[in-house]
Amino acid sequence: MTTAFASRRTFLKAAGSLVVAFSWLPDAARAAFVPPKRLATDTVDGFIEIRPDNTVTLYSGKVDLGTGVRTALTQIVAEELDVPLSAIAVVQGDTLTTPDQGPTFGSLSIQKGGMQIRQACATARAALVSRAAARFQVPQESVATREGRCWHGQDSVTYAALVEKEGLVLATDPKAKPKAPRDHTVVGRPVPRLDIPAKVTGRFEYMQDFRLPGMLHARVVRPAGVHAQLLAVDDHAARQLPGFVATVREGNFLAVVAQTEWGAIRASQAIRPTWSHWEGLPEQDHLWDYVRGTAVSKSEDVQSRGNPEAVLKEQPKALSATYDFAIHTHGSIGPSCAVASWENGQVTCWSASQQTHLLRHQLAQMLKLAPDQVRCIYLEGSGCYGRNGHEDAAADAVLVARAVRQPVRVQWMRADEHGWDPKGPPTLLDFHGALGADGHVAAWRSEAFIPERPAKIGVTLLAADLADMPHDAAHPGNIHQGLAMPYEVPHVRATIHSLAHTPFRASWIRAPGRMQNTFANESFLDELAHAAGRDPLEFRLAHLKDPRGRECLERVAKLSGWTPRVSPAAETGDVVRGRGVSYTKYELVRTYVAIVAEVEVNRRTGQVRVTHCHVAHDCGQIINPDGLKNQIEGNVIQTVSRTLHERVTFDRSRVTSLDWKTYPILTFPEAPQVSMDLIDRPDEAPWGAGEPTAAVVPSAIANAVHDATGVRLRSVPLTPEKVLQAIRKTT
Amino acid sequence: MSHAYTFKVNGQLRTVQVDDPEMPLLYALRDDLGLRGPRFGCGLGQCGACTVHVDGFAVRSCSVPVSKVAGQSVTTLEGLGSPEKPHPIQQAFIDEQAAQCGYCINGMIMQAKALLDRNRHPSEQDIRDALALNLCRCGTHARIIRAVQRAAAAMA
Ligand code: FES
Ligand code: FES
Numbered sequence: 001m002t003t004a005f006a007s008r009r010t011f012l013k014a015a016g017s018l019v020v021a022f023s024w025l026p027d028a029a030r031a032a033f034v035p036p037k038r039l040a041t042d043t044v045d046g047f048i049e050i051r052p053d054n055t056v057t058l059y060s061g062k063v064d065l066g067t068g069v070r071t072a073l074t075q076i077v078a079e080e081l082d083v084p085l086s087a088i089a090v091v092q093g094d095t096l097t098t099p100d101q102g103p104t105f106g107s108l109s110i111q112k113g114g115m116q117i118r119q120a121c122a123t124a125r126a127a128l129v130s131r132a133a134a135r136f137q138v139p140q141e142s143v144a145t146r147e148g149r150c151w152h153g154q155d156s157v158t159y160a161a162l163v164e165k166e167g168l169v170l171a172t173d174p175k176a177k178p179k180a181p182r183d184h185t186v187v188g189r190p191v192p193r194l195d196i197p198a199k200v201t202g203r204f205e206y207m208q209d210f211r212l213p214g215m216l217h218a219r220v221v222r223p224a225g226v227h228a229q230l231l232a233v234d235d236h237a238a239r240q241l242p243g244f245v246a247t248v249r250e251g252n253f254l255a256v257v258a259q260t261e262w263g264a265i266r267a268s269q270a271i272r273p274t275w276s277h278w279e280g281l282p283e284q285d286h287l288w289d290y291v292r293g294t295a296v297s298k299s300e301d302v303q304s305r306g307n308p309e310a311v312l313k314e315q316p317k318a319l320s321a322t323y324d325f326a327i328h329t330h331g332s333i334g335p336s337c338a339v340a341s342w343e344n345g346q347v348t349c350w351s352a353s354q355q356t357h358l359l360r361h362q363l364a365q366m367l368k369l370a371p372d373q374v375r376c377i378y379l380e381g382s383g384c385y386g387r388n389g390h391e392d393a394a395a396d397a398v399l400v401a402r403a404v405r406q407p408v409r410v411q412w413m414r415a416d417e418h419g420w421d422p423k424g425p426p427t428l429l430d431f432h433g434a435l436g437a438d439g440h441v442a443a444w445r446s447e448a449f450i451p452e453r454p455a456k457i458g459v460t461l462l463a464a465d466l467a468d469m470p471h472d473a474a475h476p477g478n479i480h481q482g483l484a485m486p487y488e489v490p491h492v493r494a495t496i497h498s499l500a501h502t503p504f505r506a507s508w509i510r511a512p513g514r515m516q517n518t519f520a521n522e523s524f525l526d527e528l529a530h531a532a533g534r535d536p537l538e539f540r541l542a543h544l545k546d547p548r549g550r551e552c553l554e555r556v557a558k559l560s561g562w563t564p565r566v567s568p569a570a571e572t573g574d575v576v577r578g579r580g581v582s583y584t585k586y587e588l589v590r591t592y593v594a595i596v597a598e599v600e601v602n603r604r605t606g607q608v609r610v611t612h613c614h615v616a617h618d619c620g621q622i623i624n625p626d627g628l629k630n631q632i633e634g635n636v637i638q639t640v641s642r643t644l645h646e647r648v649t650f651d652r653s654r655v656t657s658l659d660w661k662t663y664p665i666l667t668f669p670e671a672p673q674v675s676m677d678l679i680d681r682p683d684e685a686p687w688g689a690g691e692p693t694a695a696v697v698p699s700a701i702a703n704a705v706h707d708a709t710g711v712r713l714r715s716v717p718l719t720p721e722k723v724l725q726a727i728r729k730t731t
Numbered sequence: 732m733s734h735a736y737t738f739k740v741n742g743q744l745r746t747v748q749v750d751d752p753e754m755p756l757l758y759a760l761r762d763d764l765g766l767r768g769p770r771f772g773c774g775l776g777q778c779g780a781c782t783v784h785v786d787g788f789a790v791r792s793c794s795v796p797v798s799k800v801a802g803q804s805v806t807t808l809e810g811l812g813s814p815e816k817p818h819p820i821q822q823a824f825i826d827e828q829a830a831q832c833g834y835c836i837n838g839m840i841m842q843a844k845a846l847l848d849r850n851r852h853p854s855e856q857d858i859r860d861a862l863a864l865n866l867c868r869c870g871t872h873a874r875i876i877r878a879v880q881r882a883a884a885a886m887a
Contacts, residue, residue, distance in 0.1 A: 066832025066869060192828060199833030200824040200840060201817055202768025202808035209767045242732075242750040261762050262754040333772050333780055333868045334834045383832030383869045414773040626828055630874065634831050637870030660777040660866060668862040671872035 039099045044127075044170040046099040047120045048077070054148050054160040055087045061101030062113035063093040064195070065354055066383040067634075067690055068627035069109045071193045075623055076114050079186040080121030080178055082145040083159070085194075093356040093378025103355035103457075105386065105508060106478070107688020110623055111590065114686065122176040124168060131162045181621065181682035188682060190626030195380075207352040207381040207390075208337045212407040215339065216245055217261040218400045219268035220410065221254040222420055223466070225278030225653035226504070230254060234272040241266050248403040250467035255400050257408065265413070279652035281503050288324050291428045294499040297452050303484035306491030308432075311443035315434035318443075319527055323431070323520040325698075325716045326647040328424035329657075330509050331665060334382025335417040336389035340397035341407035346373045351394040352381025358458055359391050363398055366464040366471060385638070387459045387477070387507040389421040395463035415658040422459045422507035423648055425451045425476055427516035429483075431524040439532045441543060443491040446524070448483050448517055451476045451506045452498035459507040476506035479513025482695060485521045486585045487543035503650070510638065511694040514586065519716060522582040522699030526567075527712065535564035536703065537581045537596075548679075549585055552594035552616040555677045556581070560596035560614035567703075568710040574604050577611075578708025582700035584692065591692040592618040595636075597672075597700035601708045603727055606720030610640045610672040610701055615693055617676060620684035631689045633674045639697035641666035647717050736801040740764060741810030752798035756790075757781045759797045760807060768808025768837050772866075779838030779865035783807050789845035808837045811844065820844055823882035824875075831869035838865045843879045851887055855880065 037059070040046050049057040058077050064070035070090050078085045091097055093104075101113045125145055132150030133140040135157060142152055149156040181188070198204035223230065233254065235247040243259035244267055256267035282290035312318045339350040347367070353359045356376035364371045376394070384390055393410050401408040412420075428449040436442030454473040464471040480496045511518075529539035537557055544550055556562070560579070569578050578601065583594040598612040613636045622628055645664050649657040657663035698716050706712050711726040737746040740760070747763045755774070760766045760783065769792050772780030776794040783792045784806040812818035817825060820840050830836050839862060846853055846861040853861070858879045867875065 066830075066834070068831075192825070193830070196828060196830050196833065197814040197817070197825055199830050200808075200821045200836055201812055201814050202766065202837065203814055204767065204833065206767070206770075206834065208771065209761075260750075260758070262749075262751060262758045266751065331868050332834075333778060333832075333866060334770060335772075380832070382834035385868075411771065414775060414777075630828060630831060630871075633873050634870035637872050638868065639870075641870070659775055660773060665866060665868065666870075666872075668859040668865070668872055668876070669856075671859070671870075671876070674873055 037097060041099045041101060041116050042172045044120045044124045044172055045168055047117050048124055048168065050159045050163045050168055052160050054158045055089060056081060056083050058088060058090045058117065059098040060090055060092050060113065060117065061098045061357060062109040063104045063354060063356070063378045064380060065104055066380065067631060068193050068624065069104070070195065071191060072110055072623045072627055073114055073117060074194060075186050075191050076118050077121055079184055080118055081125055083148040085186065085191065087148055095356050095360045095376045100357035103358055105354055107586070107591070107690040107692065109688065109690070110686050111688050114623070118178050119174065119176060120172045122178040123170055123173040126173070126176050127168070127170055128159055128162050132157055184682070187623050188680070189624070191624055193627065205379065206334070207350065207379040208334055208411065210339055210350050210379055211409070212339060212341060215407040215409055216257050216259060216404060217264040218255045218257045218397070218408050218410045219264040219413065220396050220416060221256065221268050221271055221273060222416060223252055224275040227280055228252070228275040228278040228653070230273055231276055232274040237272070238267040238270040241270060246404050247271065248400050250399060253399060253463050253466040255396065255410070257400060257404050261411065281650055281652050283652070284650055287426055288428055291426055291449055291499065294501050296497045297500040298498045299495055301493055301495050302480055303492055303494040308443040308445045308491040308493045311491045312432050312434050312445060315443070318432055318434040319531055321431045321524055321527060321714055323429045323523060323714045325427040325516040325519060327426050327504065328509055328642055328646050329418055329648055329663060330385050330388035330421050331663065332382040332384055332388050332417060335412040335414055336393035336421070337381065337409065337411045338390070338394040338397040339407060339409045340394070340401040342401050342405065347398055348375045348377065349394050349398055350377045350379050352379055352384065352390045353394060354384060354387065355391070359394055362391070362458060362461050362471070363395060366395060366461055366469045367398065368470065386509040386512065387422060389417050391459070392420070392462040395461035399463050399467065418658045418663055419655040420462060422505040424509040424512065425479070425502045425504070425506035429517065429520040431520060433524060433528050435528060435532050439534065441487070441489045441528050444485065444489045446483060446494045446520065447497060449497045449499055450479050450513065451502040452500060453478070453480065460505060462505070474505060477508030477512045479508070481587045482514030482517035482584070483521070484588055486546070486549060486583070486588055487525070487540070488545055489543065510635070511691040514691065514695040515639070515698060518582070518584050518695040519698040519702070522584070522696065523702050523714065526580070526703045526706065530567055533566055535566060537562055538564055540581065540583055546585065548592050548618055549583065551679065552592045552618055553583055555679065556594040556596050556614055556616035559616060559675060559677045562596060567707040569707050570710070571708065575600050575602050576708045578704045578706070580700045580703025580705070580707055582696040582703065584695050586692040586695065590687040591689060593692045593696055595693065595696045595700045597697070597704045599701060599704040599708055601705055601723065603709065606723035606727070608644055608701070608705055608718050608723060609670065610644070612673045612675070613697070613700070615674065615676045616679065617689065617693065618679040618681065619687040619689045619692070620681050621686040622678060622680045623686055625678060625680070628678060628689050629676055632676055632693050635691070635693035636674050636697060637666060637671055639694045640672055640701065643698040643701050643716055643718060645717055734798065736797055738800045738802060739804040741806055747797065749797055753796045755793050756783070756795045756797045756800055756805070757792040760792060760805070766807050766809055770834060770837050772834070777866070779842060780835055782838040782841040784841060784845065787848065789842050808840060811840070819885045820847065820882040823885060824878045827874050827878040827881055829871060829874035829878035831871050835865065835867040839867070839875050843882065847883055847886060851883065853879070853883055
């Protein structure tokens with residue numbers, strides 16, 4: 001096979017004549033030829049191609065991260081265009097052929113990306129109907145669409161025939177009317193995921209499976225300290241290994257290359273780098289002092305009404321609490337991997353990045369190339385839940401391939417992933433609140449201490465950092481979200497203090513900021529409910545007018561068999577049970593979710609077990625109910641893991657939790673039951689579901705632990721040591 | 732120096748040439764034989780993503796030298812069934828839609844097969860215990876348990 005840019009030249013030559021051979025096989029990302037097409041998000045042809053065999057190709061900038069997005073987008077296209085699901089192929093995240101729809105994050109794939117695609121399809125269908133009407137010489141109203149054809153009575157014409165001459169080069173019409181929800185036959189149905197049969201039989205091609213002819217294998221060798229300098233490299237022993245190809249060094253970036261994967265691993269073990277001594281990390285035991293002591297570069301109110309400070313001053317019984325939330329790793333089960341190939345100064349990079357378009361710009365910047373000299377092609381990897389190491393592996397592969405002038409595959413090892421993926425940053429939060437004479441919350445004051453957010457979003461590529469190549473300032477994601485709270489309280493101020501430094505490269509992990517901030521918000525509300533002597537669920541309802549939010553809370557109460565009472569439950573014995581509630585309206589503008597967690601706490605060992613989670617979820621219109629359930633279950637179980645177990649450990653030089661023993665995650669015996677009540681609102685906009693449930697899990701668990709034991713845990717993870725310590729303090 | 736090892740893979744005799752007898756079986760299967768079922772997750776025997784069967788036993792192929800399986804019989808996820816003709820366990824995972832990213836699923840199915848081979852009627856707790864050392868990051872646990880229960884019922 002030729003590499004992608006050889007083919008691109010072929011395409012450019014061929015484009016004029018429109019004689020272009022395509023091959024959109026399942027391994028489409030390897031396809032050598034690309035159609036001449038526009039990439040704008042406000043064009044039909046940016047997204048949709050109707051091919052001569054009457055199949056449809058969707059070019060999606062949003063990608064499937066193992067969350068079912070491909071299936072959901074296919075459902076949207078099948079619905080709006082009236083074509084069978086089986087006639088739709090999806091090209092995802094190829095920067096040469098797909099529109100830039102922004103990174104696949106923030107639970108926006110369907111809400112934003114899917115709606116752009118729906119509008120393009122609605123425009124396309126209207127155009128096809130009007131062309132068919134002209135052909136049949138009948139009014140448009142008498143033309144129906146079905147099975148990839150336009151029909152008038154018994155007469156029909158394929159879409160392919162209707163686009164044969166004129167193509168489908170159209171601007172998306174914002175007024176084109178998508179189908180009414182009551183007419184939906186595909187959207188809203190539990191369509192089975194298209195990728196699962198191949199995944200459960202070993203036929204699916206993941207990023208980690210992708211191979212190019214003549215491809216070499218590389219392993220990266222990371223510094224002994226986060227910012228240690230590479231002083232010397234002794235690769236004598238590595239060079240003796242069979243199949244050894246090269247040592248690649250650029251500044252502090254170091255990699256070894258071999259003919260085989262095992263050869264590269266052995267070389268990475270045999271190489272002897274000398275690193276400078278670097279001990280710039282804070283003491284783990286004093287992390288929160290470090291965070292509190294970090295210079296604040298900017299403070300901003302994200303919610304403000306009334307004068308909470310004045311009310312609090314007059315309240316002798318005001319409550320105060322400080323919460324902290326540990327540093328987390330993404331912990332993808334498959335470590336990051338990428339393949340890169342250079343030809344004539346142009347680079348093609350295959351990556352499982354959630355943001356191939358952004359990656360392309362970052363790679364171009366790093367390499368001082370024009371963006372159109374870089375092509376990124378998406379291939380699905382192991383689930384990433386945010387910006388993990390995929391993009392960094394891509395930058396590694398590009399650098400190494402440039403040095404050895406051959407295609408290169410970089411596969412991170414487990415320790416690379418745990419040690420060097422960008423981390424969910426440590427989050428510290430201070431709260432003050434007071435009840436009024438009526439027993440309602442009168443004043444609320446919250447402050448979060450989190451890494452600063454420069455103008456441009458994007459986590460620095462590790463290789464650019466190590467090799468001292470051009471890059472933008474690091475941006476951890478929109479982690480200020482979720483501090484503004486959803487309740488009716490007269491005096492509120494929520495403030496983000498942006499910190500000039502954070503110990504590790506920071507990035508977003510599922511429900512970034514929203515999880516940490518909601519943990520504190522919903523814990524603190526629970527503390528106020530307790531102080532007011534009220535049932536915590538009723539207390540929430542008493543502060544909530546929004547009918548959709550109220551319905552979620554009422555439904556979760558029913559689902560979980562909630563009987564109102566004041567916490568704690570006051571069970572006796574070694575193992576005590578409790579329940580906790582939490583609620584959010586995601587970013588105050590979309591998906592509503594309420595949860596009840598049930599826990600068992602062993603007062604002797606401090607062990608917390610989450611036995612059952614009940615979720616009521618309203619994300620507007622549901623595209624695929626089974627996919628939605630899968631997402632919610634995943635959000636719950638993953639976040640139970642993060643809440644109970646997870647904490648990156650480090651010494652003064654580097655991360656020390658480098659495997660699954662030192663960074664344990666939830667196991668099968670511990671996995672909770674999950675029950676759900678999905679509220680479908682077919683006439684409302686579809687909102688995201690990839691994150692909102694995750695945001696409410698930690699607070700629900702902490703509130704349940706309080707209900708079970710009477711002690712309040714304000715620090716995630718809720719480890720047995722912390723539980724025991726808290727219990728001892730009160731007895 | 733190159734070494735040749737012959738063993739059965741999914742019923743067929745295969746020979747691999749390797750430089751190092753200590754190379755884990757995983758790399759022989761993935762890189763030399765082009766299989767995609769067994770996956771690299773940790774290389775440390777901690778996650779289960781690389782699980783295959785060797786002479787009927789579930790084994791972590793990242794932690795077994797290729798030289799040790801010479802003369803033995805290896806079965807991978809591909810050897811159980813195909814999308815057209817899935818094994819009942821694979822079918823149960825499809826029916827329960829028991830995958831998100833699916834990266835861990837090889838290990839789940841191969842470990843579940845080892846369980847069902849010796850215990851046709853596992854309780855939910857048996858299933859949880861059998862999979863206790865298999866990690867999933869996507870939180871697909873509940874569905875995986877249901878899929879194994881469904882497979883057990885189908886195979887009983
Ligand atoms: S890759 Fe073998 S156990 Fe993790
Ligand atoms: S489904 Fe993604 S790791 Fe299990």
